[in-house]
Amino acid sequence: MANELRKDYILNRWVVIASHRKRRPTDFRGNQVEENKVIICPFCPGNEHLTPPASLIYFMEDGELRKDYDKDGVRRKDWVIRCVPNLYPAFSPRKPGATLSPQADHIHVYMEALGYHEVLIESPNHDEHPSVSRIQQLVHVINALKDRVSFFMSREYVKYVSIFRNHGAKAGASLSHAHSQIIATPILPSIVEEERNVCEKYYVENGRCVFCRIIEAEIDSERFIWENNGFVVFAPWAPTNPFEFWIFPKRHQSLILELTEDETRDLAETLRVSFGGLRNLLSDPPYNFGFHMIPEKHYHWHIEVYPSLATWAGFEKSTGIYINVMPPEEAAKDLRESFKREEEAIKDFR
């Protein structure tokens, strides 16, 4: 079969689906997560003094979930979720005198990297990654993300909030304790800007959300992987990574802030099944994920999951065309079976 060039649904991004060599999931193992060796984990309970003061803490009191943050340099110990500023932030809050928009010197455009960069510690348990987490703990994670996103989006100079996760040293994780990161930026990222522009254009021309149209097509395609009441998971048409999958809320919504309580629980279950299924299929591979969401009514938020199984080399870096040796239809078939097994396995304690 000849290789196929495929364009992303939305982006001007092409991928070569290279099927000349038949690949099995086992061909991608040996990419297991390598632990970065750290003697003392700064995210484990008891080591709270090794991080900056928490901006948000969830803790239990009298069987009720309560919220707090670290005050006056004192670190709370009895947390179930903990958000802290990143010790080496890429983006930092505005100080007096900082200019809020890009400046230009002829061909050089620049601005201060204003914003926020926080770590969400997902559990007091070092290894409670989404692939093995309790569903209720993932509900806390999602609610804490909502709290922080809501705060960042209220800042005047924040144009975008990115939620992402790096799992495994090869995928850029410098600490192995279960955590995600949140970055608030003073610019709209180019990838999201391109999505937004296509969404708007599609809405004007067709009177509906382009992502709703994509979900409708893929839920009945050979790229479909899994669904529950609130969410659907599928392999995208033109993935840049082997075994890439995307997670969408079925109901049209722009931001995770719009999640109902039921949908929050459905998302928690989706994360558990998805990352448990991925772990089982490929022996706990390194991966990244990123949320895409903007507060515009024709936009449909979603999560893109990128297993870190390929090396992007000179061709990808200089052209923006990607070569993917795993056709998404085959990846979806393997993931579908693995997700199903994971769903069965957790049924009893859901």
Next chain:
Amino acid sequence: MANELRKDYILNRWVVIASHRKRRPTDFRGNQVEENKVIICPFCPGNEHLTPPASLIYFMEDGELRKDYDKDGVRRKDWVIRCVPNLYPAFSPRKPGATLSPQADHIHVYMEALGYHEVLIESPNHDEHPSVSRIQQLVHVINALKDRVSFFMSREYVKYVSIFRNHGAKAGASLSHAHSQIIATPILPSIVEEERNVCEKYYVENGRCVFCRIIEAEIDSERFIWENNGFVVFAPWAPTNPFEFWIFPKRHQSLILELTEDETRDLAETLRVSFGGLRNLLSDPPYNFGFHMIPEKHYHWHIEVYPSLATWAGFEKSTGIYINVMPPEEAAKDLRESFKREEEAIKDFR
């Protein structure tokens, strides 16, 4: 010093220049090239039967350089340069019946991956990489690239020719014998398309080439690294990689096909000094490079060199914003000194 967000000269691509931790070149060592272990190198002399027949061979006869190619399955042995089709091509020549343009099924756009994918074996000597190569051998490499590019560009369905190089397993090289690759594609890559559009717009508005303007600015900046009569090397304003540098011909030209004999020699020297300088500074790091060139008169061809020293993680992959911990001005200072030493070292046998 606060981190700075910088936009690429041309592309809608932003980079965070993160200078919170002072980095020295030694912080980036330990990324040395790992050899992929291969018992028999298919690119070494004597093993020609392990590759497809050569599409181009340079050989010496009576002190003159001559050209040939492999005919009737017989492999020539006495080559100094050898081009062969890639055994696992991403793009393949058109067969009868293939359609030449993208097709669409609602939201799914695709076409056959038509084109060419060749390997240019840069020397009979396994380890004669550009960083240690004889200048004359690099002249042969450049001339062979010109020959193949000229052929590919004459095919009706070829819209772009990409020349790139992967050095070291971490940078995607599957074989360690000195080689580059050439891919001819039936689409214009998105990165190059975006450059072309800005070039055209800049020309209409300013009556000149935007890259000529960039060279003029950077040759006198703290990002300048090295120059000879024909070429200039500088660290770009918003590099996505630590120690990234770009190589431009000083004279405005769209394609390497326009290189004069003197410029070809100047480019060979530039490659030797650049990759020798990079090797010395960072202990032979893995890297990729890619040429950018299109046959349009307002475009200015160049080479972008990406040392493979950073891991792009969830934030980069989901937003298209890059975090670079090495400010290009500091990288340029280190590279400038290292290139100068390399130039001195090779002066006697140039």
